[in-house]
Amino acid sequence: MYGSNLPSLSWKQRLEICIGAAKGLHYLHTGASDTIIHRDVKTTNILLDENFTAKVADFGLSKLGPTLDQTHVSTAVKGSFGYLDPEYFRRQQLTEKSDVYSFGVVLMEILCARPAINPALPREQVNIAEWGMYWQKRGQLQRIIDSNLVGLINIDSLRKFGETAEKCLAEHGVERPTMGDVLWNLEYALQLQEASIQNDSSDNSANHIPEIPGWIPQVESVDTDCYDIVSDQVASDATTTSDVFSQIMDPRGR
Structure with a gap:
């Protein structure tokens, strides 16, 4: 020592x-x-x-x-x-x-x-x-x-x-x-x-943010059904993507 x-x-x-x-x-x-x-x-x-x-x-x-x-x-x-x-x-x-x-x-x-x-x-x-x-x-x-x-x-x-x-x-x-x-x-x-x-090891692990990959796959098509992001289940009353875009393009909005 x-x-x-x-x-x-x-x-x-x-x-x-x-x-x-x-x-x-x-x-x-x-x-x-x-x-x-x-x-x-x-x-x-x-x-x-x-x-x-x-x-x-x-x-x-x-x-x-x-x-x-x-x-x-x-x-x-x-x-x-x-x-x-x-x-x-x-x-x-x-x-x-x-x-x-x-x-x-x-x-x-x-x-x-x-x-x-x-x-x-x-x-x-x-x-x-x-x-x-x-x-x-x-x-x-x-x-x-x-x-x-x-x-x-x-x-x-x-x-x-x-x-x-x-x-x-x-x-x-x-x-x-x-x-x-x-x-x-x-x-x-x-x-x-x-x-x-x-505890220190656990904290470091919990606070670790993985690196974001350098590439992001391109989405070539979108299904016509809308999905609930939280539950990841198909909504029974989902609107179509065309309805959503029509509301965005319509200057009057919703």
């Missing part, structure tokens, strides 16, 4: 990558007998195959989550700067919601095509999570999206994506959604984007 000369990913591709990564994290949190917390969710740990299918990678910092009688796991803080759950950083209490926060940073990074932390930018823009939420809460997230996406994102899809990222980046873990909820919202954002593309 940035830092290379590769073609820019479309919004649909980015949503599909987010959905694939969300499925992986959702499986870690709920698919096994014990909850597994990745603890180092970031864009560089989301790998893509030749079909752009997302794979969550690097489980070196992963840790078993709390058991049924626990609310968290007390452990030393580990992870990547810029993606760390602030609540986990302060309290050293790890839950699966720490992965959710990190994934929220990933969502903003994918939308804006810039690193999670960029010290070269003005102070208020250094942290993508803080900068993104500044505009999201003002309903103007479109002001900082990747320039390659401008005009190509359905506004409802962007709104749903922004709301999802905002929930992931909530200050307190209990206020964040589960990865299952995140996955559902991302799939909905994708449906909104695909629906807008289909």
Whole structure:
């Protein structure tokens, strides 16, 4: 998405990558007998195959989550700067919601095509999570999206994506959604984007005016019966063409 000369990913591709990564994290949190917390969710740990299918990678910092009688796991803080759950950083209490926060940073990074932390930018823009939420809460997230996406994102899809990222980046873990909820919202954002593309295609098709042929066949004879243009049926009381022309040629008219 940035830092290379590769073609820019479309919004649909980015949503599909987010959905694939969300499925992986959702499986870690709920698919096994014990909850597994990745603890180092970031864009560089989301790998893509030749079909752009997302794979969550690097489980070196992963840790078993709390058991049924626990609310968290007390452990030393580990992870990547810029993606760390602030609540986990302060309290050293790890839950699966720490992965959710990190994934929220990933969502903003994918939308804006810039690193999670960029010290070269003005102070208020250094942290993508803080900068993104500044505009999201003002309903103007479109002001900082990747320039390659401008005009190509359905506004409802962007709104749903922004709301999802905002929930992931909530200050307190209990206020964040589960990865299952995140996955559902991302799939909905994708449906909104695909629906807008289909509507645009339908509109273009409906508004298309076929070219008028360069030749028009010459009518060599006209039947004496008059036809109703609307119903395309012979009128029972039709007048003859000679009657019609006689009325046109008669200066008195009808």
